[in-house]
Each structure stands twice: as C-alpha cells, then as structure tokens.
Amino acid sequence: MTELGNRLREAREAKGLSLADVQEITKIQKRYLSGIEEGNYEMMPGKFYIRAFIKQYAEAVGLDHEQLFEEYKSEIPSSYEDEIPQRATKVEKVRTTVPAEPSQFLEYLPKILVTAFVIGAIFLVWFLIPKSDSNDKAVKEEAVVEQPKSPVVDEKETKKETAAPEKEVKKEEPPKPKQTLSAAGASGRKATYQLQNAEKFEVSVLSKGETWVGVTDGSGKSYYGNMLTKGQSQTFDLTGQTSAKIVVGFAPDTEIKINGETLTYQLPAAEQVRQDIIIQVKPAAQ
Incomplete structure (x- = not known):
C-alpha cells in the first residue's frame, strides 16, 4: 500500500465510510477505489482516469486533492503530459498524407466544362431550327384544307321522323249486363x-x-x-x-x-x- 493510498483509507475510516459508501458517492466502482488505496494503478481503465479517480475519492472523504497531488506527485503517474506529445505526433502523420500538389484532373476540368458547353449549344441550335420550319409548314397546310360541307337536311323528312306516333285508341268494351x-x-x-x-x-x-x-x-x-x-x-x-x-x-x-x-x-x-x-x-x- 502506498502512502497516498494509506492517507485516503485513513480519511475514509475516520468518516466511518466503507468502500461501498464511497462508490455510492463518487459512482466509481469499488475495485478501482481499492486499487487506489493499494497503489495498483495498472488495473485502471486508462492512465488518464487515475488523477480523476483520486480527485473524486479525496473530495468524498474531505481531503484537498491539489495538496495531495503536490505531496504525492512522485507516486501519481503523470499520464496527462505523456499523452499530449503522442496525440500531436498522430496529427502530424495525418497531415503528411494530404497531397501537396493538385491532381491533373483538376487542371483539365475547366477545359472539359467549356468543351461540353459548346457542344451542347451547337446541338440545341441544330435541334430548334428544323423544328420551327416544320411547324410553319404544318400551319400553312392546315389553313389550306377546306372544311367539309354539312349535308342539307330536309325539314319535311325531319318532321316526319320526329313526329310522335299516334296513340291507338282503345275501343271500350260495352259493360256486361247485370244479373x-x-x-x-x-x-x-x-x-x-x-x-x-x-x-x-x-x-x-x-x-x-x-x-x-x-x-x-x-x-x-x-x-x-x-x-x-x-x-x-x-x-x-x-x-x-x-x-x-x-x-x-x-x-x-x-x-x-x-x-x-x-x-x-x-x-x-x-x-x-x-x-x-x-x-x-x-x-x-x-
């Protein structure tokens, strides 16, 4: 057990708290709290969490975490400073993968676009001119066509056809003589x-x-x-x-x-x- 772990355990016991009580207060698993008291930092989920867990443990038992970090800095791994250079080197490696010179495709892209525009304009002009001429011819031909004459309807024949047939007059039968x-x-x-x-x-x-x-x-x-x-x-x-x-x-x-x-x-x-x-x-x- 390290001196820092012994100091934290004594402060916990002085407050009458168990590891389960500290776990409830800090939401840190009991096995990680026990590891801090024993100085077994290798069981932690990551080096970055060591200082954070010690800070929460100290506040739960009423100790000043800044003072603890200063007194026992030799026992606490300086994981935060070690990670900064490693992250910086990773960023540099990523930056080196970006190509410095533009690709050849970007150089020829404006020429390709201009050529496509010119071809499209020529095709559009060629498509519209013949169509307008054919439409004019069709309009002229329609104007020349004569409308068929409507047949002459004989009014007399129409009246005969439309005349309603006369209703047949039913002959009334004479009433039968009574008995x-x-x-x-x-x-x-x-x-x-x-x-x-x-x-x-x-x-x-x-x-x-x-x-x-x-x-x-x-x-x-x-x-x-x-x-x-x-x-x-x-x-x-x-x-x-x-x-x-x-x-x-x-x-x-x-x-x-x-x-x-x-x-x-x-x-x-x-x-x-x-x-x-x-x-x-x-x-x-x-």
Whole structure:
C-alpha cells in the first residue's frame, strides 16, 4: 500500500465510510477505489482516469486533492503530459498524407466544362431550327384544307321522323249486363222466377228454424232432400242447367239465394208455408 493510498483509507475510516459508501458517492466502482488505496494503478481503465479517480475519492472523504497531488506527485503517474506529445505526433502523420500538389484532373476540368458547353449549344441550335420550319409548314397546310360541307337536311323528312306516333285508341268494351232475378208468375203453391245474364247458377238454402228442403234440376235429378235445422245451410252448383226446382217445407224459416242474391217470395210465406220454387235460366244477351 502506498502512502497516498494509506492517507485516503485513513480519511475514509475516520468518516466511518466503507468502500461501498464511497462508490455510492463518487459512482466509481469499488475495485478501482481499492486499487487506489493499494497503489495498483495498472488495473485502471486508462492512465488518464487515475488523477480523476483520486480527485473524486479525496473530495468524498474531505481531503484537498491539489495538496495531495503536490505531496504525492512522485507516486501519481503523470499520464496527462505523456499523452499530449503522442496525440500531436498522430496529427502530424495525418497531415503528411494530404497531397501537396493538385491532381491533373483538376487542371483539365475547366477545359472539359467549356468543351461540353459548346457542344451542347451547337446541338440545341441544330435541334430548334428544323423544328420551327416544320411547324410553319404544318400551319400553312392546315389553313389550306377546306372544311367539309354539312349535308342539307330536309325539314319535311325531319318532321316526319320526329313526329310522335299516334296513340291507338282503345275501343271500350260495352259493360256486361247485370244479373237479374225476376218473378214470372205464381199459381197455387208454385212460383216461377227467371234468371237472366248470369255467368253461373248457384243455389244456397239457409234454415232459420226447422224446414224440409228438396232440390232437383230440370231433368229431375235430385241434389238434396232432407231436413235443415236452425243455422244449417246447403249450397248447390247448377251451372249449365236451364232450370231447377226447390221444394220448401216451411217457407217462414227458409232463406233462398241465387248467385248470392236473396229470393223474394211471390207468395206470402206466412200464408203459404209449403212452396215449390221454379228457377228458369235464360242465356245472357249477346
């Protein structure tokens, strides 16, 4: 251990500091602080850092670093002075590598630039003159060309073509005659009706109480013959038949409809409870 290292260690211990505490204060690794106390400067990262580390160590333990450098200058390597001549020699070597005389290329550079400029000017003049002449000729030729005449349009033909076609007038079909159910006469218990202009022949019978109903067509074919209680109804499609016969057992409780139209009794239902209704179908008017 050197005298400088012993002096620093004693000052550290007098303040009650460990190497770890000095490391925390100075941010210098503990192994470098231990090397300074032992005088082992070879382990330092570089000679330049020796004096800097000693200065920081001295300030941390309350010693004057200038006084230490003066007292123990024989122990501290003078690394800073040794590095200055070495750096200067390196600068001189670098300077000697710069060429003293200019290169031959720099001597001929102005001549090359002038020659290139002259060639470029000649080429530009040669390129512009023929182009302007050809443009003048093209303009003259365009002025001579005659514009084509527009064809004469015949106004009469145009009007014929543009005339809108007349709309075809649709002929209105005459309305179809409405169905009629009319009384044609009554005798005894028999009442006759005529059905005209009907597209179909459909008979519906509804019982409002209790009644017996029988339905036959003009050929005598029976479609129904039975009692109907209150609320019951029967419907028969007789389309194509020329006549039909409906036998009603109790007219006051029987409602008859022909193609949805209610039949009005010619004979009073209260007076003639048993009635034979004859429906004659006449073809629709042409």
